[in-house]
Amino acid sequence: MILKVGIRNIACVILLVFVCNYSTFSQITEGRVVFERKTNLKKKYAKNKRMLDWVTAKSNFKIDQFELIFNDTASVFRPIESDDPDQMSWVTAQNSVYQNTLTDEKMTILAMYGQQIYVADSISNREWKVTESKRYIDKYHCRKAVYEKNDSTRIYAWFAVELETSTGPEGFNGLPGTILGLATEDGGIIYFAKEIEEMTPTTQDLNYDLGKNTIYTMTMLEKEIEEKFSNSKWGKGMFDELFRWL
Secondary structure (H helix, E strand, C coil): CHHHHHHHHHHHHHHHHHHHHHHHHCCECCEEEEEEEEEEHHHHCCCCHHHHHHHHHHCCEEEEEEEEEECCCEEEEEECCCCCCCCCHHHCCCCEEEEECCCCEEEEEEEECCEEEEEEEECCCCCEEEEEEEEEECCEEEEEEEEEEECCEEEEEEEECCECCCCCHHHCCCCCCEEEEEEECCCCEEEEEEEEECCCCCCCCCCCCCCCCCEECHHHHHHHHHHHHCCCCCHHHHHHHHCCCC
């Protein structure tokens, strides 16, 4: 009798471990992630003494809140509106990105001097190098990946395979899971997930209102900015800011 009870107890333990592991690693295909973005203004304006003196007198860092809402085929990344006025809102970009994998469409809404600029494109195809580096973000086990945008720009991402949808901040994707952490190589801009919840997005969540706005292509927008602002002292800085993540 003692032997039988022992075997039964062992079987129960094994079953419990299996159930717990299945629950822990079950795939999540829809939800909402709240991100905090931390921008190091000292690094951002390192080559602009006038701006550097101004921002460091206020604060070395600018904190912004964003949300990523997704299901298995579509996602939106956008700023979280606050009731409190932000006197420094113009210092950092407040862009939104809508993506749909079924149609291979991406709509980026750039916030530029109080205006919204709509840029239509296909979903970006980036080549990632997945590393062995790992860490937890919230309760999710993440792996680190590296994207080399060009010879001087690397982007680091931490993705969780438990969140199955391939999406992330600023329209980044292409990894086998949702990106919960994103950073420039110098640490000047860092996104990290602060809240993660399972939820079912509404159609309204995942669609934008174009209104009467003009739709640009990347080529059209680059050409217009170059024609209007290439001769100004701050034109290149504005160009780099707008296209940092694109």
